[in-house]
Amino acid sequence: MSKDREKGLRYMKGRPRKRVQSYSSPSSVLYYATSPPLSVTKTTPLSRLLETMVARGFRRVFVATASGLLEGIVTPMEIVKHLLWKSRESPGTPVMDIMSTPVARLMRKDVVSIGPSESMSESIILMKKNSVNSLAVVDKSNRLKAVLTVRDVLERFNYSLESGFVKDYMSKSPVCISIDRSLREGVETMVSSGHRRLPCLEKSKPVGLFSSRSIVRFLGGREFFKHAGETLGELMSLSVVDFTVRDPPVLDPQVRMTEAWEMVKRSSYGSALVVKSGSLEGFLTEMDFLKAVRIGP
Amino acid sequence: MGLRFLVDSMHGYVAKWLRIMGYDTLYLNSVNDEDIVQLALGDRVLVTSDEELAKIAEKRGVEVFLTKGLTEEEVLRLLVERFKLFFQEDSLRCTVCNGELEPLPPEEAEKNPEAPKNVDLLWRCKSCGKLYWRGSHWRNISRQILKLTGSEPSHA
Numbered sequence A: 001m002s003k004d005r006e007k008g009l010r011y012m013k014g015r016p017r018k019r020v021q022s023y024s025s026p027s028s029v030l031y032y033a034t035s036p037p038l039s040v041t042k043t044t045p046l047s048r049l050l051e052t053m054v055a056r057g058f059r060r061v062f063v064a065t066a067s068g069l070l071e072g073i074v075t076p077m078e079i080v081k082h083l084l085w086k087s088r089e090s091p092g093t094p095v096m097d098i099m100s101t102p103v104a105r106l107m108r109k110d111v112v113s114i115g116p117s118e119s120m121s122e123s124i125i126l127m128k129k130n131s132v133n134s135l136a137v138v139d140k141s142n143r144l145k146a147v148l149t150v151r152d153v154l155e156r157f158n159y160s161l162e163s164g165f166v167k168d169y170m171s172k173s174p175v176c177i178s179i180d181r182s183l184r185e186g187v188e189t190m191v192s193s194g195h196r197r198l199p200c201l202e203k204s205k206p207v208g209l210f211s212s213r214s215i216v217r218f219l220g221g222r223e224f225f226k227h228a229g230e231t232l233g234e235l236m237s238l239s240v241v242d243f244t245v246r247d248p249p250v251l252d253p254q255v256r257m258t259e260a261w262e263m264v265k266r267s268s269y270g271s272a273l274v275v276k277s278g279s280l281e282g283f284l285t286e287m288d289f290l291k292a293v294r295i296g297p
Numbered sequence B: 001m002g003l004r005f006l007v008d009s010m011h012g013y014v015a016k017w018l019r020i021m022g023y024d025t026l027y028l029n030s031v032n033d034e035d036i037v038q039l040a041l042g043d044r045v046l047v048t049s050d051e052e053l054a055k056i057a058e059k060r061g062v063e064v065f066l067t068k069g070l071t072e073e074e075v076l077r078l079l080v081e082r083f084k085l086f087f088q089e090d091s092l093r094c095t096v097c098n099g100e101l102e103p104l105p106p107e108e109a110e111k112n113p114e115a116p117k118n119v120d121l122l123w124r125c126k127s128c129g130k131l132y133w134r135g136s137h138w139r140n141i142s143r144q145i146l147k148l149t150g151s152e153p154s155h156a
């Protein structure tokens, strides 16, 4: 315990996949949620947060007090925004300086949460209504118990998908980014459009995915040390190409949603480019699959 | 760097026309006030109908154009007047994604199944690949630009 506290992190050893099933019914949120969820405290520095997110593959980390009360959430989007704001405010700041930023300055406080005994259909409605891909499961005194993600819903909950096609659920004119833009322009586009992932094109051909997550992976990875001597301004003028993943799933618009999910499920991206004869027709994310989930018997 | 804009989600029409005229314009979609201010800080004019937000942004040093009570047409006309906007023929932008348009070489246009035949000039968005050409809607664009700026676009 003391060792964990030193690291500023509180989680079980290994991937926190233990399920609290003893007293939860198969229709309640807690049955499908992951418990205990990963959390950090407000004083955890960005460097530690990055390690956790990158090495362990977390898309979100909750912020809680030492006694487990929920205070906020950090996703790659918050980290990326901070990078952009900082680079504006003082472009001459050495990139290493931001690594000591405490979580308190990154987190957002408006966490969408749900009670442990609420129903799964309630959780789906909440996610859709707030356009969030996860819910904090909290007890009556706002103590963080578990996390329920859109993936948990899609992978584990016994649901059925509507029989529609990809073309009916995808976003048709998605906001995109060209591979030759700067990181700064890419992030601006991400933040203003409210999309943390943008299809990335090169000479009008879809080539990959530019996402807040790929930027975070860069910041927490080995590649970053090559840029350790640079300033924030220099970092932000790198090209989008350096932050683009080249192998996202690609779907045909005529594929059925059920089939599409089988493909997207196997990838770690949770979204797919919809492409027809070489050109981008649309973009499909986990949230679009959630729209296709049939609620009820 | 030229003038750049940040337009709130109430003004899709204004955003579209600023892009047609060639101005780098971000269009806001479910973004909170703090992020809007941060996005605008330094180099973007914020176009919004939200008085509260306008006040906060101005206090932080953002140049704001408040549109309260104005129609979309009026907003656009007043923006043109105040910032001396003009049709930037050599830097057109995609109305969907704000990407830069590039002229499409004739040989590529021929290969592209979506490209219309018999048009002399074609552009393609570098960011999303959407094609643009001077079709029937060009006359409307041309007329609108004339109305707004007092001079007609020559070709582009």
Ligand SMILES: [Zn+2]
Pocket (backbone or CB within 6 Å): B094, B095, B096, B097, B098, B099, B125, B126, B127, B128, B129, B130
């Ligand atoms: Zn475009």
